[in-house]
Amino acid sequence: MEDLLIGWLKEYGYIVLFFWSILEGEMGLIMAGIFSHMGDMSLPIAIAVGGFGGFIGDQIYFYIGRFNKRYIHNKLRSQRRKFAIAHLLLKRYGWPIIFIQRYMYGMRTVIPMAIGLTQYSSRQFAIINFISAIFWAAITIIPAYYYGAQILEMLKWGKEHWYIAIPIILIIINLIVINLNRLEKNLLEKRRERQTV
Incomplete structure (x- = not known):
């Protein structure tokens, strides 16, 4: 495939x-x-x-x-x-x-x-x-x-050691989501502050 x-x-x-x-x-x-x-x-x-x-x-x-x-x-x-x-x-x-x-x-x-x-x-x-x-x-x-060449080597390593790569990917995704949630909270708080002023 x-x-x-x-x-x-x-x-x-x-x-x-x-x-x-x-x-x-x-x-x-x-x-x-x-x-x-x-x-x-x-x-x-x-x-x-x-x-x-x-x-x-x-x-x-x-x-x-x-x-x-x-x-x-x-x-x-x-x-x-x-x-x-x-x-x-x-x-x-x-x-x-x-x-x-x-x-x-x-x-x-x-x-x-x-x-x-x-x-x-x-x-x-x-x-x-x-x-x-x-x-x-x-x-x-x-x-x-x-x-x-380096990316191909990493992909080959990831394919052979997928059980190690999956937790790393999940951690990266989690960090991205946490940072986006913080940004979203900050923007909404600033919007509320402007509305109350």
């Missing part, structure tokens, strides 16, 4: 990368960097394809917010807290939040939708989103390209 997947990636790599990047594809970008390192993909083309996919993905989320406000309010009630945080971040930091939202775990799809719900310029969003997407692709693919 693994050989079949690798064969597909080698044959249809750019197409897979494009669609993977639309759907939050850091793993796809890392794979593209490794494939570029092995000579199965071109580094500049991989960056362009990955960046364009990321751009298209966030444009889709933005326009879902812009043209489906009622749907979002009705169907995504469980995400209200994240939408509130996204609005606070946009008000507080402005356009840089569009640039960095790709690196915010759990918020990447919410922030473009939340911005789409506002009166924010679609043209300005598209420009910042495009630049951000190219940077995102480059800073993820290039290290994987340069350290491709």
Whole structure:
């Protein structure tokens, strides 16, 4: 099965990368960097394809917010807290939040939708989103390209010693979730303070 997947990636790599990047594809970008390192993909083309996919993905989320406000309010009630945080971040930091939202775990799809719900310029969003997407692709693919051999060795080690790798991954995920919860609490507390003043 693994050989079949690798064969597909080698044959249809750019197409897979494009669609993977639309759907939050850091793993796809890392794979593209490794494939570029092995000579199965071109580094500049991989960056362009990955960046364009990321751009298209966030444009889709933005326009879902812009043209489906009622749907979002009705169907995504469980995400209200994240939408509130996204609005606070946009008000507080402005356009840089569009640039960095790709690196915010759990918020990447919410922030473009939340911005789409506002009166924010679609043209300005598209420009910042495009630049951000190219940077995102480059800073993820290039290290994987340069350290491709080491990453492959780590993957091989992880495959052989999976029982050690799983607890490490769980600890990292736990730390990320704890930090996100702290950030969320701080933002909500600051919002309450402003409302009471």
